[in-house]
């Protein structure tokens with residue numbers, strides 16, 4: 001299972017948090033899982049304060065990955081973030097390819 005979310009205030013959206021919390025304990029036992037987010041590059045924010053906050057609080061992918069593991073999932077790649085150009089997207093050039101490479105070489109294809 002692959003779970004992703006746009007980063008909202010350093011975390012995933014409420015809908016994704018709710019979804020993750022709705023998974024019963026050990027509900028992902030034996031399941032391979034991946035976690036990703038979309039995010040804005042700290043360099044693009046032009047705000048030193050925001051940069052510090054980003055360094056301290058991070059992005060959505062890591063907490064999603066932690067939660068999936070806590071529910072028994074087997075994280076088969078490190079959580080990853082993909083950069084958008086603006087708050088409504090689209091993804092920056094090359095990010096779609098980077099996302100494809102991120103899942104390539106894993107045990108399963110996206111369709112299985």
Ligand SMILES: Cc1cc2nc3c(=O)[nH]c(=O)nc-3n(C[C@H](O)[C@H](O)[C@H](O)COP(=O)(O)O)c2cc1C
Nearest residue numbers: 006007008009010011038039040084086087088089
């Ligand atoms: C209310 C709000 C909070 C946001 N907080 C963050 C944040 O903490 N870190 C970050 O990198 N991007 C943040 N963003 C930018 C979003 O990550 C970006 O809008 C999203 O990745 C776009 O993806 P989408 O096109 O899939 O919606 C925020 C955007 C909004 C609107």
